[in-house]
Amino acid sequence: MTQTATRTRTGGRAARRALRTAPSFDMLPGLTRTIPLCEVMDGSQVARIDAASMDILENVGVQFRDPIALADWKAAGAKVDGERVYLDRGLVRDLIATIPSDFTYHARDPRKNVRLGGPHAIFVPMTGAPFLRDLDDVRRNPTLDDLAMFHKLSHMLPALHSSAHHIVEPYDHPISQRHLRITYSSMKYSDKTFMGMTTSPKNAEDVMEMCAILFGEKFMEDHPVTTGNCNGNSPLVWDETMLGAMRAFCRRNQPVLCSPFVLGGANTPASVPATVAQLNAEALSALAYTQVIRRGCPAIYGHYLSTVSMKSGAPMAGTPEISLMNFMIGQMARHYGVPWRSSNTLGGAKTFDAQAGYESATTLSAVIHAGANYIWHSAGWNEAGMHCSTAKFVVDAEQCAMAYRMAEGPKWHDFDEAVAAVSDIGPGGHYLGHPHTQENFQEAFFMPELFDNNSIEQWVAEGEVEITERALNNARKLLAEYQEPRLDPATDEALRDYIARREREIPAADELNQHY
């Protein structure tokens, strides 16, 4: 990894310094957490969840609504009754044992490769929003241009490690062909890691083909170059669409996020530990299936996690039980030695208001203390995922940079020198003029760009600019400075040719096929 002063250098100290001399297109290296984990279960409680999950898998079973998966499970030695698969704990343990505990996730700029697993974590922006709040904070349906805008912002924001995929749903292109344009947009406007669409098995195959064009067929064979998300239908159901997409990814050795979709109390028991036990059983069943498809294929323990409102059934974020479940799920994933995904900055606010701030920060803090590796939905999420807010996108990304700094832990390298300054200054003095301060201040203390800490008098004099407007100004500034990390022309042409051919082959349809 070069440390030269190129535009895309990723050296830790340089990148951190660059982060505070905005604008910068440098990416922070993948986070290596040093602060301790919040583990709320002792060993016997971990064993109790494990045993309950294994009992569920053996005695209640899991529905795989997919003939190929049912045949695969039969061949693997599981008891299959109709669509119900009963998984023996020995079989499950044997299968998940071959999931790598840690792997490198490759970007097209190899300096932006990131590690996943153990203390290594990445921030990935939100995806799947059917609406956006745009640069004028207007809520509307998104287009491919809007998606490109979010991919450009993802490229530029230092704490985001991925451009994800359909951050917003581009409604100006036929649904049946949309995955091709989304994938191309992720690849073109950013050289960070990206996600692959799993909206159907065929779509997933297209993503794999495009990855093969970008990275080379042979390279993909033993290097993860994208990630796909497969949601479960809790309780205890996996459907044909998700399982087919999973097979498309696993056969090419590409990791999927095995994500039970939990609305705590509605599709799980009204108990935090029992919800974790069910979710854990669901995740294990899918993780085990990835190894039936291909032994040794990387895979990620996932989930989407909310609790529901008794009043309306609406999903809620930032609640104490979500934090506790994240702490517990992290322990279970580590118990099995599998990297895990959580969701960040969730919330149900309709605008970028105080509610959005509380919910997002609470969620961010919980997933950091829980030790999540793949921290998805890290920027833009609002209104329970119904819209991606451009203003919130840039603020969330700065919050991720702040959480990153916290998770790195205190820096001791200049401790003695800094303590010596206390003698130099003595009682009643001040430090701003001291050489140690002048040399180290920027490195020592993070200064948020998007928060206003001026006096009210100064704030009034400057026009009472509130956070939404400040954030949108920042987004406009970033976009004005954006420089495209050009694809190799031959690769670009091959990708375009592939898309053109597939768009001739795939009939255009116009139904909405939204997917989180």
Added chain:
Amino acid sequence: MTQTATRTRTGGRAARRALRTAPSFDMLPGLTRTIPLCEVMDGSQVARIDAASMDILENVGVQFRDPIALADWKAAGAKVDGERVYLDRGLVRDLIATIPSDFTYHARDPRKNVRLGGPHAIFVPMTGAPFLRDLDDVRRNPTLDDLAMFHKLSHMLPALHSSAHHIVEPYDHPISQRHLRITYSSMKYSDKTFMGMTTSPKNAEDVMEMCAILFGEKFMEDHPVTTGNCNGNSPLVWDETMLGAMRAFCRRNQPVLCSPFVLGGANTPASVPATVAQLNAEALSALAYTQVIRRGCPAIYGHYLSTVSMKSGAPMAGTPEISLMNFMIGQMARHYGVPWRSSNTLGGAKTFDAQAGYESATTLSAVIHAGANYIWHSAGWNEAGMHCSTAKFVVDAEQCAMAYRMAEGPKWHDFDEAVAAVSDIGPGGHYLGHPHTQENFQEAFFMPELFDNNSIEQWVAEGEVEITERALNNARKLLAEYQEPRLDPATDEALRDYIARREREIPAADELNQHY
């Protein structure tokens, strides 16, 4: 402690249930944390901070700008040179050894007594705001009626364990007599614990006299019934006002918060661990002095902690370094076996916007994971403490209730029963009709009252009510339902007589004497 179903019962389960059937005047019992602490230092790093702090105390010394304190220190065997006191580590360790690690903080309703120290923590509202944003969100100077409003809200909000003291500065009463009215307001409108003014030694004496009227002179002698805050002037200075107030409290065996006032990087070195080393030296010097005043007197390791903006010098909140310093300070306080105070929900936003939400939630999360015992400024703080927001006050208090739930950890009591529901429901079912869900949903999942999680369509249909308006409606509702926990008539008369006498004795002055 009775668990009967009276209006003020404090039973855990009953109070928690009551919390979700608002309105309720029940107080949650003092928090007993079960989740693990975030300890970012190993033993050798704790020892390194300790050694650096002791070196500072021995070699740099601390300025005590107060002749009585200097004489006290001389008598205690410290080396005194002018106003500079050099504290030998042996002397410091000997003195702080007699500070109780844990004590009960008494309220006038004994069912609202709370414990401080170890896993025991309390939430105390903000204090000291020279402005408020009122029930119409108008920013203006506060009055005694406004202060009474906040004391009433403190009384009613379940997660607040104190009515504090001058939540807002009542400008309609002469400054020199204000402490009397503030103390009376705290005592009258709430039966929870309260704080005592430390704005001067004489004022502190008045508070002690009023406490003696309320609790009895003899009772006070071995029961903490109030707490006072004494700020240091970092670096390494304690002034006469604070030291005189400290003596007034300690002589009566009442605990003070020994709070260095840190603007990280401006009045401390530009280093997180070195800032902690200086702050620790400062706190230790005052904690040691409490034991010079009276051996065995309870005392609290305190601090006010911010980092400063390089642009403006303004204090910043919610930054990663503040979280890290809280984790470290918690470790130091536990190392010395002294209960410790941190600050909650800080922030510099001018309105109750997304910035306020992010900053408050980040701070709240950090102090919970840090294991703070006395969690001050837990409701209402905005604009760097320049105003107390009525809307934010009630939202923050709900956030404290949520953090409380998180810090209690997962509940395992019905685990087997809840897991059994998974078999009953099976794959693809839903749980809302299951008897276990119906019986346990409310207890299992916290439902914030002040967050809106409805669909945008429903939100629009209901008039697009944003969080500030929702919160103010909630505050109005609480105030309409407020019932005063009447003082015993004889006590009330004695307090009024005392105030009347002192107001005749104390000349009215009108300068501002603001104090955090």
